Amino acid sequence: MNLNVYGRVFRIVDADDFTRRFFQNEGVSLNAPEGYPDDPFVKTRAMINMKQNPPDLAEHKNYIEVMLKGGRPNKNLDSFLKNDRRVLSFNILWEDTSYDGGDKFFVLNFFLSDGSVEVKEINEPNNGKIPFPMLLKRKKLAKQPLLTHYPGMSLRTEEYYQPADLVVGNRVHIFGRDCLIYDCDAFTREWF
Numbered sequence: 001m002n003l004n005v006y007g008r009v010f011r012i013v014d015a016d017d018f019t020r021r022f023f024q025n026e027g028v029s030l031n032a033p034e035g036y037p038d039d040p041f042v043k044t045r046a047m048i049n050m051k052q053n054p055p056d057l058a059e060h061k062n063y064i065e066v067m068l069k070g071g072r073p074n075k076n077l078d079s080f081l082k083n084d085r086r087v088l089s090f091n092i093l094w095e096d097t098s099y100d101g102g103d104k105f106f107v108l109n110f111f112l113s114d115g116s117v118e119v120k121e122i123n124e125p126n127n128g129k130i131p132f133p134m135l136l137k138r139k140k141l142a143k144q145p146l147l148t149h150y151p152g153m154s155l156r157t158e159e160y161y162q163p164a165d166l167v168v169g170n171r172v173h174i175f176g177r178d179c180l181i182y183d184c185d186a187f188t189r190e191w192f
Helices: 017-025 040-050 055-067 077-083 186-191
Strands: 002-005 008-011 087-096 102-111 116-121 134-139 171-174 177-184
Touching: 087 186, 102 134, 102 177
Parallel strands: none
Antiparallel strands: 002 008, 087 102, 087 177, 102 116, 116 134, 171 177
């Protein structure tokens, strides 16, 4: 039965042998013992131990750790030491089909140290166009970018362009622009 003591409800599930004999001598028969209820604290502890931080919170924690000069190991240090200042350079063509478009020529630089890409416009003097020096600042270029309001908001993983994808004759998709790779420099040819 339930026992209410100052607003707290206790459930009586069993009694010891002395209590059972006492009530039997008084002529009162007690019910069969019940099992103890599950302890929610055990389930809560198991959930806390299993809990993982969502990706955006983990990203924020890493940022705070770096800002506080924490000892987070640099995963890309080996790649940086081997490939610093080694850049694959490709000439690409974007056939702009807008009203004032036309063929626009760019240089795509792939940095081997961290896998990032930058795209610069090739400016021709006195061509009548306003120069726009950077099409893409240095960052990793996703094959199919996930456009979200905040970094780390999507749980899907992006696939980034790698050197094997950047071959003369292939096309590169740069945020909706379909660009053709038509040439590369001497270092890139030697590297491949």
